[in-house]
Amino acid sequence: MKENLDLGFLDRTLRTTGIVLLIFLPFGLYYLGVFPALAVFSGGVWGILNFVFISALVRTTFRAEGPNKHRTVALMLFKFPLLYVSGYFLLKVPQFDVLPLVAGFTTLFAVMTLKALGRLVLALDDKEQPHERVPKAL
């Protein structure tokens, strides 16, 4: 089975999004100003954290060998009250506009779409993987 769109794809997307946000931060501080750049960065970090928790929740709960109940409860207690309350307070920070926050939050999905599009355009999923090569019969 090909490993391209396996769970590793999500980890690679998260890493790429973090790098994109870190690269954006100095340019945003210079060109957009302190608060818009920080708003985009905070929105992006919040989006990454949200995705990490969704991913962990799905991996812990929906698996073939049954859910890990303690871990699921711990993740839910962290994600739903704490993460959403922090998101609410991010929206309520007077210096942060809503638009940069949403733009930062959307960065993750933009990266994910571009990565998937890149795979599609370069036809990386169609290429034969090294471990899948079958020696030709003589």
Added chain:
Amino acid sequence: MDYQAMLSWALPMGVGLAAVGSGLGLGRAVGSAMEAIGRQPEASGKIQTAMIIGAALIEALTIYALVVFFMMFGKIG
């Protein structure tokens, strides 16, 4: 009915509809993923990946609806 009254009626309705829609969509997605994992446990990695991406996108849409709610909330007098 004036603009303020219409907005104060439409905003909670909009967020409610978004929540109902995302709840139905997420429920359908999880149900189908569970069926697929039950049928093919060896493909659970790929199914989980698709499910996580789908769940994140559905949740993002609800969050966008909530953000629009907070943006428009200030316009209710």
